[in-house]
Amino acid sequence: xxxxxxxxxxxxxxxxxxxxxxxxxxxxxxxxxxxxxxxxxxxxxxxxxxxxxxxxxxxxxxxxxxxxxxxxxxxxxxxxxxxxxxxxxxxxxxxxxxxxxxxxxxxxxxxxxxxxxxxxxxxxxxxxxxxxxxxxxxxxxxxxxxxxxxxxxxxxx
Amino acid sequence: xxxxxxxxxxxxxxxxxxxxxxxxxxxxxxxxxxxxxxxxxxxxxxxxxxxxxxxxxxxxxxxxxxxxxxxxxxxxxxxxxxxxxxxxxxxxxxxxxxxxxxxxxxxxxxxxxxxxxxxxxxxxx
Numbered sequence: 001x002x003x004x005x006x007x008x009x010x011x012x013x014x015x016x017x018x019x020x021x022x023x024x025x026x027x028x029x030x031x032x033x034x035x036x037x038x039x040x041x042x043x044x045x046x047x048x049x050x051x052x053x054x055x056x057x058x059x060x061x062x063x064x065x066x067x068x069x070x071x072x073x074x075x076x077x078x079x080x081x082x083x084x085x086x087x088x089x090x091x092x093x094x095x096x097x098x099x100x101x102x103x104x105x106x107x108x109x110x111x112x113x114x115x116x117x118x119x120x121x122x123x124x125x126x127x128x129x130x131x132x133x134x135x136x137x138x139x140x141x142x143x144x145x146x147x148x149x150x151x152x153x154x155x156x157x
Numbered sequence: 158x159x160x161x162x163x164x165x166x167x168x169x170x171x172x173x174x175x176x177x178x179x180x181x182x183x184x185x186x187x188x189x190x191x192x193x194x195x196x197x198x199x200x201x202x203x204x205x206x207x208x209x210x211x212x213x214x215x216x217x218x219x220x221x222x223x224x225x226x227x228x229x230x231x232x233x234x235x236x237x238x239x240x241x242x243x244x245x246x247x248x249x250x251x252x253x254x255x256x257x258x259x260x261x262x263x264x265x266x267x268x269x270x271x272x273x274x275x276x277x278x279x280x281x282x
Contacts, residue, residue: 071197088253089251116237116238
């Protein structure tokens with residue numbers, strides 16, 4: 001919180017000193033302020049660890065790639081006459097613990113075409129997921145755990 | 158150039174929307190249909206809004222467009238999840254033979270455990 005306020009203050013300072021208080025200059029100031037704070041955080045006793053840019057970019061890239069790939073797979077099944085799908089429901093053991101982590105993971109899984117979260121187990125230890133192309137349940141489980149969940153937890157923790 | 162990029166994105170977006178609609182019509186069971194409608198709409202809307210930001214190239218419009226994409230990605234899966242979940246617990250069957258259904262297995266196990274505790278009765282413990 002302190003870090004965010006400091007960053008905001010730097011952005012306002014930048015806008016005031018350039019004499020141009022618009023969205024663009026505020027955004028530039030915010031980005032510049034973040035860079036400055038990032039290099040000075042040890043000196044100032046602040047911690048910018050709450051915002052992990054690189055893992056976030058990795059998660060976004062991985063998610064977009066699987067979104068496009070899965071969309072094309074489903075689109076192919078829509079336009080070809082025979083259904084190649086084999087739907088099923090699998091249980092995914094969860095590494096994510098808090099409500100926020102589970103909610104975000106469930107949202108990302110549901111956003112990817114071909115997978116849809118049906119339920120969370122009462123003990124919050126597993127997610128039940130409807131999968132459209134379930135040829136090998138263990139392969140699907142591994143893909144979600146090592147792809148989405150690992151990257152999401154890297155960002156969150 | 159800008160117009161061309163926007164046009165390509167608009168066509169791609171509407172193509173995904175159309176495929177989603179055909180999918181809702183053609184897919185064999187409720188769950189796959191929910192998937193077709195929710196996911197195709199998400200990708201379609203995202204592409205179309207990206208086309209909008211490229212065409213207008215304006216900071217205010219870009220920010221609100223990104224917000225629309227964000228809110229769409231937050232709400233669309235919730236709707237799909239709720240519909241599919243309600244269907245599952247009202248007993249809508251999955252399509253196909255020899256279906257893997259680990260949720261059904263877990264629910265049956267839970268029921269057996271409940272039955273065992275109930276049959277033991279309140280005065281047994």
